Amino acid sequence: MLAQQIVNGLSLGAIYALIALGYTLVYGILAMINFAHSEVLMMGSFAALGAAALAPSMFGTGVLALAGLFAASMLAAGALNATIERLAYRPLRRHSRLTPLISAIGVSIILQNAVFLWVSDQSLAFPQPLSGDAFTLPGGAQISALQALTLAAALALMVLLHLFVEKTRMGRAMRACADDLEAAGLMGVDADVVIAVTFFVGGALGGAAGVLYSMSYGSTKYNLGFLPGAKAFTAAVLGGIGNVRGAVLGGFLLGFLEVLSAGYIPNGAQWRDVIAFSVLILVLLARPSGLLGERVAEKV
């Protein structure tokens, strides 16, 4: 029973962690909560659906169909996120920190309603490219093909992100900007490009999460992003917002917390979000900058 819960918690947490990374990357550089991130992952899932509609073989099973869904979603979500930054956040960069937050809320309303009006107000069936039965793990727990894929994909993307941030020139520029945007600019880093790349990478990770999330529900909808978006944001804060390892840790913790409280507490399914948020509050009271966050003086 516990082994099964651990498997379920890991695969749910992996999705939260991927989304949380998108929040934390942007926050690390601009100290801004990208409220439109939930809609970016929703749009990614719709882009995958659109690609599948154009190439019906993607509704089949197989590695190629799977790769197609991920490519469409990640590219579209990344490009969309970078476009939103260019149009709605960049003009506001010199103003109060809360101003871009408001245009982000506006963007998120626009995207939801655009899909609602022009695509569908209903749940649409999402391709299921995976076939094959669940494996039984040594502890007696079952892991479905989708759960295995979720874990593998999330792990691979996290390793890629790590290599990108730590080993490439652009990654170094990103770290410099996160450290001090102005100083990085003076050292010849083109901050606009770095920020655009950051939004693209964060959006692409969200797009991957969007595909995994839609596959786990078997469908997608115009408001699909809200719930995982809000939870992943919570996870990013839990881990210490702006901290990449913190986002991953927070995502997995939140996934576990949800699965365990639904599984072990009477009426837990009804109360699991209450429990998750209560734990968040308690953790922050004990560690006011999140689990791995640094203690920095800040102003609103």
Place this chain on the structure above:
Amino acid sequence: MRRLLSHRHAPALLFAAALTLPFVARAIEFSFLTRVGGVVGLMMLLSLGLNMTLGYVGLFDLGFIAFYAVGAYGTAILMRAHVPAPLAAALAVAAALAMRALLGVTILRLRGDYLAVVTMGFGEIARLTLNNLDAWTNGPKGLQVRPWRPLAFLGAIPGLEFVRKESNVQFYFLIAAAVYLAAEASRRLENSRVGRAWVAIREDETAAQLSGIPVARYKLLAFTLSAAFAGLAGSLFALWDQFVTPESFVFWESTLLVAIVVLGGMGSISGVLLGALLLGGIPLLMEATLSPRLIDYRYLFFGLILVLMTLFRPQGLLPSARREAELSS
């Protein structure tokens, strides 16, 4: 514009003008306008409340709607226990204040966005608790509240007979008076020793502390007082609509309030009122006036308006004079 608004008699004149709305609505046979006015008034009360924490002190609160819920549910539960309406409202406001103080004592040492996410968490906990505690709140089905007609006596005045039957008009007057009093209270606080301390904390918490301002105590004061406005708004809402459900207190409402305060102009009373008028009124007016072909597009338009307003007036519609002076120096 600002000179006009800062005139000594401007608030009283605006209040008097606002009182004519039900008569105008009656004259042009568009009684829905009075209802819009009442809803906008509740938004104004809530925004003035949030302005006290977010605008004056800079405490980023993403769960303010929870205290609107406490006011509404407190009133509804007391009304069902046959408590007279004014007493129920007073007790509900007291409950909102007490809960807010308790929350403030616990979480106010968190800063910036960490405070925002904890208040968001609290807002969700409050809504889910209302949703799940069937025995007290009847869960998602909501609670019915017995009718209360506060200003029926106005019907005895010649020319005002129509007020006796129309709860929309009665509550409109009541809400307008509450907004006027809340704005007046905000103005007096803003220009007092307390208000100056709040702004000092917003601008630089460390410097304020070093200047001898008891920062923690003043933060808690602003945080707690703001709940009085939210609780009152919630209470009026429950008495007016005679029905409360957890649906009315979703996260989106809290973000809308933040948008109103930031877009109106943080710390500016007239700005916040204008923000509430626009962002609260536009969706309702679109609902009433757009042609059937366009009505589904109203939220899309609303999103566009939000983005465009932010891009064109990033400093807020009517930024507070004090804040502007600080920023330009």
